[in-house]
Amino acid sequence: MSERSCNDPVLENLWHPVAAVPDVRERGPIRTQLLGTYLVVSGPEGEEIVVSELSDVPSDPQVTVGGRARSLPVRESFGFVWTSLGSPPDALFDIPEFHEPDRWYENSGSFGVHTSAGRVVENFLDLAHFPFIHAGYLGEQPYTEVKEYSVSIENGEIWATGCEFYQPIAAVSATDGQVTKYTYRLAHPFCPLLYKTSPLDPERFDVIGIFVQPMTEVRACAHQFLCLLDETNDDATIKRFQAIIFGQDKPILENQVPKRLPLDPRAETPIKADKTSIQYRRWLTDLGVSYGVIRDGNKQVSATKEDVH
Amino acid sequence: MGEVLHRWHPVAAISDLRDRHIFQTELFGHELVVWRADDSFVNVWENRCLHRGSRLSGGVNDGTELVCAYHGWRYANQTAGCTYIPAHPADAPSRTVCNRVYPSLVQDGFVWAALELPGELPSSDLRHEGDPLVLRSLPIDVSFEEIQHYLEDHEFDIHLTPNSKNTEAELVPDDLGLFSYQNSTSHEMYSLRLILQPFNTNKTIVHGLLSPAPEEQDRLASLLHYNTQFTKFREKVESNTFVNPDQHLGDINRPNDGWRAVSLSNTNSIEVEVVKKWKTAVDIVGFEFHPLGVDLPTFQPGAHIDVHLANGLVRQYSLINGPGEQSHYQIGVKLEQNSRGGSKFLHEDVQQGDRLTISGPHNKFGLRRDAPRTILFAGGIGVTPLLAMAQALNRSELDFALHYFAQSEDHLAFQDRLEQLGNRLLTHIGLGPEETTQTVASILGSYDYLSQVYSCGPPQMISAICDTAAGLGWPTKAVHYEYFTNDNNIDDSSAFEIHLARSGVTLSVNSGQTILEVLRVNGVLLDSSCEQGACGTCEVGVLDGVPAHQDVYLNASEHEAGNRIITCVSRALSTQLVLDI
Numbered sequence: 001m002s003e004r005s006c007n008d009p010v011l012e013n014l015w016h017p018v019a020a021v022p023d024v025r026e027r028g029p030i031r032t033q034l035l036g037t038y039l040v041v042s043g044p045e046g047e048e049i050v051v052s053e054l055s056d057v058p059s060d061p062q063v064t065v066g067g068r069a070r071s072l073p074v075r076e077s078f079g080f081v082w083t084s085l086g087s088p089p090d091a092l093f094d095i096p097e098f099h100e101p102d103r104w105y106e107n108s109g110s111f112g113v114h115t116s117a118g119r120v121v122e123n124f125l126d127l128a129h130f131p132f133i134h135a136g137y138l139g140e141q142p143y144t145e146v147k148e149y150s151v152s153i154e155n156g157e158i159w160a161t162g163c164e165f166y167q168p169i170a171a172v173s174a175t176d177g178q179v180t181k182y183t184y185r186l187a188h189p190f191c192p193l194l195y196k197t198s199p200l201d202p203e204r205f206d207v208i209g210i211f212v213q214p215m216t217e218v219r220a221c222a223h224q225f226l227c228l229l230d231e232t233n234d235d236a237t238i239k240r241f242q243a244i245i246f247g248q249d250k251p252i253l254e255n256q257v258p259k260r261l262p263l264d265p266r267a268e269t270p271i272k273a274d275k276t277s278i279q280y281r282r283w284l285t286d287l288g289v290s291y292g293v294i295r296d297g298n299k300q301v302s303a304t305k306e307d308v309h
Numbered sequence: 310m311g312e313v314l315h316r317w318h319p320v321a322a323i324s325d326l327r328d329r330h331i332f333q334t335e336l337f338g339h340e341l342v343v344w345r346a347d348d349s350f351v352n353v354w355e356n357r358c359l360h361r362g363s364r365l366s367g368g369v370n371d372g373t374e375l376v377c378a379y380h381g382w383r384y385a386n387q388t389a390g391c392t393y394i395p396a397h398p399a400d401a402p403s404r405t406v407c408n409r410v411y412p413s414l415v416q417d418g419f420v421w422a423a424l425e426l427p428g429e430l431p432s433s434d435l436r437h438e439g440d441p442l443v444l445r446s447l448p449i450d451v452s453f454e455e456i457q458h459y460l461e462d463h464e465f466d467i468h469l470t471p472n473s474k475n476t477e478a479e480l481v482p483d484d485l486g487l488f489s490y491q492n493s494t495s496h497e498m499y500s501l502r503l504i505l506q507p508f509n510t511n512k513t514i515v516h517g518l519l520s521p522a523p524e525e526q527d528r529l530a531s532l533l534h535y536n537t538q539f540t541k542f543r544e545k546v547e548s549n550t551f552v553n554p555d556q557h558l559g560d561i562n563r564p565n566d567g568w569r570a571v572s573l574s575n576t577n578s579i580e581v582e583v584v585k586k587w588k589t590a591v592d593i594v595g596f597e598f599h600p601l602g603v604d605l606p607t608f609q610p611g612a613h614i615d616v617h618l619a620n621g622l623v624r625q626y627s628l629i630n631g632p633g634e635q636s637h638y639q640i641g642v643k644l645e646q647n648s649r650g651g652s653k654f655l656h657e658d659v660q661q662g663d664r665l666t667i668s669g670p671h672n673k674f675g676l677r678r679d680a681p682r683t684i685l686f687a688g689g690i691g692v693t694p695l696l697a698m699a700q701a702l703n704r705s706e707l708d709f710a711l712h713y714f715a716q717s718e719d720h721l722a723f724q725d726r727l728e729q730l731g732n733r734l735l736t737h738i739g740l741g742p743e744e745t746t747q748t749v750a751s752i753l754g755s756y757d758y759l760s761q762v763y764s765c766g767p768p769q770m771i772s773a774i775c776d777t778a779a780g781l782g783w784p785t786k787a788v789h790y791e792y793f794t795n796d797n798n799i800d801d802s803s804a805f806e807i808h809l810a811r812s813g814v815t816l817s818v819n820s821g822q823t824i825l826e827v828l829r830v831n832g833v834l835l836d837s838s839c840e841q842g843a844c845g846t847c848e849v850g851v852l853d854g855v856p857a858h859q860d861v862y863l864n865a866s867e868h869e870a871g872n873r874i875i876t877c878v879s880r881a882l883s884t885q886l887v888l889d890i
Contacts, residue, residue, distance in 0.1 A: 122361075128380045128396035142679045142707055144381065144395035252379050255364040257340065257357055269359040269406055273396040 006035040008291035012086035014188065017211040017223050019081045020107040024049055033215040034085060035291060039072070041081055049074055051083040079107040080211060080223055093157070093187035097207045097227050106235060108224040108242040115253045116292040117190045117214035118261030118284065120222050123249055124192045124210050125184055125276045127165050133248050137241075139165060146273035158186040158283055160276040184276055189284060190214060198229045206230075217292040218259040218307065222246065258307040262294045313337075313453075315426065318506050319419040319516045320353060322443050326420070331375070333366035336424060338509040340364065341411065343420055346386040346633050347372035353413035353422045354389050358382055359406055371704055373633025384408050386633035390607025398677035401609055404669070417518060418443035419504075441502075441520030445532060447539040448514045451550045453507035456515070459546050460503065465538050501535075515539060579603065583663045584637065590715075590722035592644045593690060594656055595629075598667060599637050605669075607635070610697040611763075611791070612670035614638060615846075619658070619665075623836070623846070624651035627693035627765075627791075628670060629723060631700035638667070641722050643690035673845070673862075674791040676701060680761040683709040686749065686774055688766020689720065694791060695765055696723060699730055710735055712752060714745055714766065746773045756782040764790045768861075792843045792861045800859065805881040809833065809890050810852050824876040824886075833890065835876065842878035849874060850889030855882040 006012055012035065019030050019041045029042035031054070043049030055069035072083045077092050097103060113120060123129070128146050130139025143166040151160045163182040183195040183205075193209035209225040224242050262268060263281045270278050284293060318336055325332045326345040333356055334341050340356035342365045356364050358377040365384070369376040374383045374392060381395040382402075389408035394400065413422040418441060449456060506514040517539065523531045585597035613627045626640035645652045659665070676683075676698045683702055685695040692713055702709040711730060714737045715721050727734050737748055753762070762783065764774045771790045778788045801821055807828075808815045818827050825847050828835055837847040842860030851874050858868045860875035867873060874886070 131395070132379060132381050141381075142395075142681060142705075144679045145398050146396040251367070252363065255367050256362045256379075257364060258362065262362075268362055271360070271394060271396060 006037070006085070006291050008035070008289060009086065010288050011035055011189075011214065011291050013084065013088055015075065015077075015082040015084050015088045015092050016190070017080040017213050018051060018083050020110055020223060021049070021076055021079055021081060022107065023110070024081060032213070032221070033219070034083065035214055036216050037085060039083070041083075043081075049076065049081050051081065053085075078211070078225055079105065080225075093191070095193065095207060095209075095227065097205065102229065104226075104228045104230045106226045106228075106238060108226050108239045109246070110221050110223045111243075111246045111250065112215075112219070112221050113250055113253050114219055115256060115259045116218055116261050117212040117220040118280075118292055119253055119256055119259065120210070120212045120220050121186070121190055121192050122261070122277045122280060123253055124194070125160070125186075125280065126274075127163060127182070128273045129252070130165060133252055134245060137245060137248075139167065143167070148272065149275065151275045151279045153279070153283070158184075158276065158279050160184040160279075186280065186283070189287065189289060190220075193225075200229045204229060214292055258294060260292055260294050260307055264294070264296060267294065313507070314424040317414075317421040317423050319504050319514075320413075320422045320506060321420045322446060322516070323415065323418050323420065324443065326351060329370045329372055331366050331368065331370050333364070334506070334514075335508045335512075336411075336422060337507050339424060341422065342366045342375070343422075344370045344375055346370075348386065348633065348636075350387055350636070351413060351415050351420050352386060352389065353411045353420065354384075355409035355411070357408075359391070359408060360394075365408075371632075373631065373704060385607045385635055387635035388604055388607045392607060392609050392632070393678060395679065398679040399675060401612075401672045401675050404606060407607065417441055419516060419518075440522060441518040442522035442528060442531060444517030444519060444535045445539070446506075446514050446516045447536075447543055448508065448512055449543045449546055450512055451546050452510055453505060453513045455550065456505060456513045456546065459542070459549075463542055463545070465501070465542070466534075515542075579605065579667050579669060581605075581638070581665055581667055583659060583661050583665065586659070586661050589641060589724070591717070591719045593641050593720075593722045594644075595639060595641050595723065596655070596659070597637050597639050598665070601664070605635060605638060608638070608670035608697075609672050610676045610701040611674035611694045612672040612697070613674075613694065614640070614670055615668035616640070616655070617666040617668075618651065618654050620650055620654050622649075622651050622654065624655070627674075627697065629693050629696045629726065631697065631726070632704055638670075641690060641693045674763070674765070674789065676763070677761055678702075678705065678707060680759060681708055682757070682760040683707060684752065684760060684762045685709065685711040686752075686762070686764035686766070686770075687711060687713045688745075688764075688770040689715060690722070691764070691766030691770075691791075692722060693765075695763060696726055698763060699733065700726065703730055703733060709733060710752075712737060712748075714740060714748075714770070742769065742773065745770060746777055749774050750777050750781065753778055753781050753783065756784070756787070758787075760787065762788045764788075765792075768792055801880070803857070803880050805883070806885040807881075808885055808887045810887050811890055815885075818880070823878065824874070824880070824888075828876065828890075835890070837877055840877040842875050845875060847876045849876055852887040852889050854886035856880070856886060857882045 016034055018032050018034055018039060024030055024041050024043050025045050029040050031038065031040050033039065038054040040052050040054060041049065051072045051074050053069040053072060072085065073088055075082045075092065078095060078098055082092065098105065131141045131144050135141060145166065147164045149160055149163040151158065161183050163184065164179045165182065167178045167180050181197055185193045185195065187193065190212040191209060193207055195205040195207055198204050198206045206229060207227040211223040211225060213221040213223065215221055226238065263285045265278065320334050320336055320341055321332050321343045326343065332343040334343060342354050342356035343351065345351045354365065356366050358365055358379065360382055361379055363377055363379040365375055365377055367378045373386050376383050382391055383393040384390065385392050389410045390404065391402040391406035394402050411422045411424065412426055413420060500520055502518040504516045506516060508514050517535055519531060522528065580601045581598035582601055583596055584599045587595050589595045608628050608630060613625045616624050616626055618624065626642060629639050629641055642652050642655045644656045674694050685699055687695045695711060699709065699711040710733055712735050713721065716739060718738060721727065721736060740748060762778060764771050771792060775788055775790065801823065804819050806815055806817055807824060816827050816831055818824055825835060825837055835847050843862055845862040851872050856871055856874045857880045859878040859880065862875050863873060
């Protein structure tokens with residue numbers, strides 16, 4: 001199968017998540033892809049985790065042996081193994097809440113999805129689809145309005161603040177619907193985070209995120225990250241909830257055409273509610289990202305078969 | 310290649326378009342969504358929501374509109390114009406938000422489409438006698454170019470029914486090119502047509518037509534026979550063909566020419582024919598307008614159009630159309646006792662067959678669809694915009710009631726449309742002002758945050774509803790209304806100057822004159838319509854000075870801002886107004 005080689009120094013020089021640490025420890029070597037390059041992530045309990053590029057790629061996806069071209073840089077952060085095909089910066093963005101001792105932390109699953117990483121990120125940042133795709137969970141028709149919110153770029157990160165979404169009758173005694181408040185943060189082109197007021201402590205936030213691994217231009221793996229103040233729910237309940245939510249998004253994501261994210265604002269029809277994704281597309285444009293995106297909408301862009309099917 | 314884009318190709322058999330189904334297919338790698346509305350109109354559009362590229366084939370065909378699964382954007386039958394964006398319930402979608410519509414028509418059991426404006430339908434001579442039998446279509450993994458070579462060499466076992474004689478069939482391309490093959494023998498008088506749909510670079514769909522259709526009892530056998538023939542043909546072709554997986558499909562990201570051409574300038578002047586004029590209630594006639602040559606622009610419930618009359622007047626009327634009813638516009642016109650020539654002219658002088666100029670729809674009375682309950686209050690002819698809303702709501706799962714206040718049963722207009730509302734329609738007949746207010750109060754009850762209220766009718770009734778609602782604790786954001794006429798008592802006693810910023814002219818407005826009249830007298834032609842401060846047509850910008858607003862068109866915050874004025878009624882508090890004209 002021919003695939004466009006990455007040739008995108010911006011993405012090659014970033015850290016990317018490639019596996020959850022417990023998966024590597026418990027399930028043994030994991031073969032995966034990053035920016036079109038095949039990798040093996042391995043590290044039995046008690047040994048260091050190693051990420052190697054595969055030089056020849058056996059057709060059986062279960063095979064993780066074979067020629068290894070080179071070892072890649074490795075770091076473990078937020079419960080995941082991160083690597084890079086180029087020269088990554090010393091530091092990765094931080095999530096201060098992750099270090100607070102009283103939090104419940106869970107890597108709650110890694111889900112493959114057949115679209116570009118950018119499309120997955122935009123879906124995570126999107127409020128307007130809640131009543132349609134997550135009806136009964138994150139929204140409910142006809143409560144569809146997206147109220148005005150603010151988007152700013154601070155220290156090279158995109159922040160969307162004051163996001164509100166109406167959720168239906170919270171209790172029998174309700175005289176008004178319940179408005180849930182969100183803040184979104186994009187600290188890395190493929191790592192959106194969501195801060196939501198904790199039901200247990202109004203002064204603190206639950207943090208939910210996805211770390212999206214761009215496997216190819218049109219395939220991604222969404223690693224789910226949860227950092228909650230939750231005393232009641234067990235692992236299985238929360239994992240199941242996350243799987244339901246992602247399972248609702250997946251068919252929608254896989255039916256967006258083209259799969260690569262069009263960066264030209266005229267390529268699709270943004271509305272006020274899409275403020276964050278408008279900024280996201282501009283940000284990717286300014287960073288110079290070219291892999292997994294369609295940069296120039298003025299040119300007739302030839303869609304590849306991968307873009308459609 | 311360029312030429313074939315202008316040709317008609319079959320893209321679906323009619324039998325593929327089941328009720329409320331959405332069918333997807335491709336033509337030269339362009340993804341198409343094909344759906345039939347309840348009025349039988351077949352739509353062939355690009356299979357992408359304009360918003361985020363979602364395939365519309367994953368959405369919902371509600372019989373009048375196609376709804377995108379991702380964010381619920383609604384696209385109208387026929388025009389593909391977006392009628393509603395749920396994320397912004399109060400905002401009417403821009404007219405430019407219109408999906409790409411491909412030329413299409415329905416004939417001989419198929420939906421035909423072309424990527425570019427096509428010429429004549431190549432199959433126009435398909436019919437011998439009666440309708441042909443549509444055979445089962447078969448996709449074959451081979452390019453459109455290659456399959457034609459195979460077809461030329463292949464010998465089909467052709468006969469009309471299993472019992473008829475096997476004939477030596479020669480497949481010949483027809484005179485319009487490569488798309489149709491036939492066998493016609495003089496003694497049996499039937500033909501098999503194979504019509505090719507270029508799906509993408511690696512796939513072609515073979516559609517077949519047998520005409521005339523065999524007798525009823527032989528049809529199943531014929532279908533089986535040709536299905537076997539086609540399948541054998543497919544096996545032969547596919548076993549000889551190497552499919553290149555890396556072929557490019559063509560251009561699909563077409564941000565500029567991807568939309569249908571929507572001419573914004575033309576939508577203010579559309580030529581229509583009066584196809585129907587009928588009496589629908591006491592003093593109320595209905596009109597149905599059909600466009601001459603162009604499609605009518607997409608409308609939303611609550612919208613109105615300007616009707617230009619031969620006597621020079623312009624009048625505004627709400628559309629009573631239900632959702633997806635795009636092939637015509639219908640309005641209702643009440644004969645006003647003090648008609649200044651608008652309703653009288655329409656009632657007496659405009660006849661079926663006449664031609665008129667209308668504007669495209671404007672919407673200052675949009676319907677939010679983010680409330681579980683909607684209460685519609687209609688007074689007399691004010692029912693028209695609310696009827697459009699009621700029909701839209703009746704298609705949804707949202708709860709609503711249309712309360713229709715009228716003098717008598719004979720004053721209830723558009724009975725056929727009202728009947729479709731079933732028990733959502735509640736009529737209130739012959740009530741005086743006080744009884745009306747009491748009834749409104751009992752319907753409203755105390756403020757319910759899950760409800761929205763819309764009203765249209767005589768000004769006194771709207772005022773009463775607004776006051777009653779306010780008294781019961783309803784906030785203004787939940788109470789929407791549209792005036793048909795401005796019943797404010799207009800004070801035209803003041804005198805002031807207007808300065809026209811662009812031409813540098815200063816004019817005096819004396820008591821008894823309006824700004825609009827003074828402008829006209831001095832040769833400044835400004836469009837106007839109601840001349841009662843209700844329609845907003847004669848609005849101009851105010852650069853300096855303080856307006857004395859007397860209109861009902863601008864809202865309270867617009868009045869406060871003071872940078873616009875409705876020149877037919879409003880005046881000045883300051884000694885001079887500087888106008889942006």
